[in-house]
Structures are given as C-alpha cells and as structure tokens.
Amino acid sequence: MKLPWFKRVGLFYIPISIIGWIILICGIAYAVNVFIEIDSISHSVSDTLINFVLYLLIIGAIYSLIAFLSIRASNKT
C-alpha cells in the first residue's frame, strides 16, 4: 500500500489515494447510519442535532488520527 493516503490542508485531511477515499466514504457512511439511528429515537430536531454532532466529532477525530498516522508513516519511509 502506497503511503501517504492523505494530505493536510489547514485543519482538514484530504484523501489523495484510493484507500484514503475508501476511509473517507466509510466514515461518511457510518455518520449517516448514526444520524438515522439517532433520529429514530430522538424527540426533536435539536435533540437529533445535539446528539449527532458529538458522534460526528468522534468520527472526525478518528479519521484525523488515521490520516495523521499515515502521513507520519510516509515521512519515516
């Protein structure tokens, strides 16, 4: 697998390889799944959004950790 999978632009990590894009699409798909699940049990729009944003931030943090580690590994090789 050719590294790096991502490049950093400001605070965001942009995929630059197929594996990077797969990871991003998996993250988005998981976020959509979480949104549907939260929406099905919440009582209002604000209830959905408040709970969903927390999960979105966690997904974003894990995605950025993967991107960070891939960039770090590519710098070492």
Added chain:
Amino acid sequence: MKKPSFEEQLENMKKPEVSELKHQEFLSATITKAKDNSALSWWWLIIPLYLIAAFIIKSFYMPQSNLISDIHELKKEHYFTTTLCFLILPLVFAILNMISIRKTFFLSGNPAIIPFIKVVWFNVLIIALSVIILIVFIL
C-alpha cells in the same frame, strides 16, 4: 613514506559546517510536523470543548445547573470516558504541542518573539484550550 607534519594537518583541518539549505529543510519539516500535531490536537480537543459548550448553554437556560456540577455528574456516570476526554487527551496534546514549539524554537535559533508566535500561534492556542479543559475538570 613521509608523514605529514602536525602543523600541516592543522592547516588542512576544516570545521564541519551544516549547509544553510539543509538547516532550512530541517526547520521546514519541524514546522510542518508542529502544524500536523496542532491539527490532530484540534480534532481531539473539540470533543471535550463541545461538551463544555453544551453544559454552558444548559446552565444558561437551566439556572439550577452549572458547568462544574454537570461535569461531576458526567464523571460519576461515565468515569473512564470523562477521564479520557477531560484529563488524558488535553494532557497528552498539551505536552505534544509544547515539544513541537520547543523544537521549532531551538531550530529557529533564538528567533524574535512576535514572528515566532505568528508561526506557532495555533500550537499556543491548543495549549491554552488544553489548560482550560484541565482546569474545568479539576475544579
């Protein structure tokens, strides 16, 4: 075979010099790493910051609750997650960013404060946010 005299050896001796370009490459790589660290720290610290913001808004609309008591309640219910988010992550990222700033400072060779702060301002901001999260958790 004639041995070169000590005097000749001394005359031919050259001091090792690091080329300017190599040093600039080191500095550039260190600054890029510092920015990488600050970006990663931001994405992880935004989780406790979001919770703190939510508790502040809650205390604004519900006068009987306040930020500190809400954090204590959260700590009782989810001890491991709260400790990870409000204690371990800010500590780790504050240390990581301090090391980055220190490395950049030494490689820059005693730079003037204002241009240096312009380069590492986001790392300084991350350290400040980490300290705020730690204070909220410890209180």
